[in-house]
Amino acid sequence: DFVMGLSTLLRGTVREKLEWTFHLYDINKDGFxxxxxxxxxxxxxxxxxxxxxxxxxxxxxxxxxxxxxxx
Structure with a gap:
């Protein structure tokens, strides 16, 4: 997970980076x-x-x- 996250943050598109960050903050995974x-x-x-x-x-x-x- 760490390597995948790091790869996304370093080489991902803006959308991928935003999605990764959103999922980090959405602790209970309810979409909000x-x-x-x-x-x-x-x-x-x-x-x-x-x-x-x-x-x-x-x-x-x-x-x-x-x-x-x-x-």
Whole structure:
């Protein structure tokens, strides 16, 4: 899966890249990306960034950013 995803991201068409990204965010595979799924993804990204963010992010920042995105 990792190699297939990497290949798509590096050599795929724009449509293939968008489809791959959509499937990444559509956690429950219902064909939609809702606020809960987006919040989970954003939280995971921020967790990976960890201590490298300045200023340090508070616990509710991912939800605030997703809420702003959906407005």
């Amino acid at each position: 990306i809702n606020k809960e799924e987006m919040t989970e993804i954003v939280r995971a990204i921020y967790d990976m960034m960890g201590k490298y963010t300045y200023p340090a992010l508070k616990g509710d920042v991912p939800k605030q950013h997703v809420d702003a995105f959906f407005q």
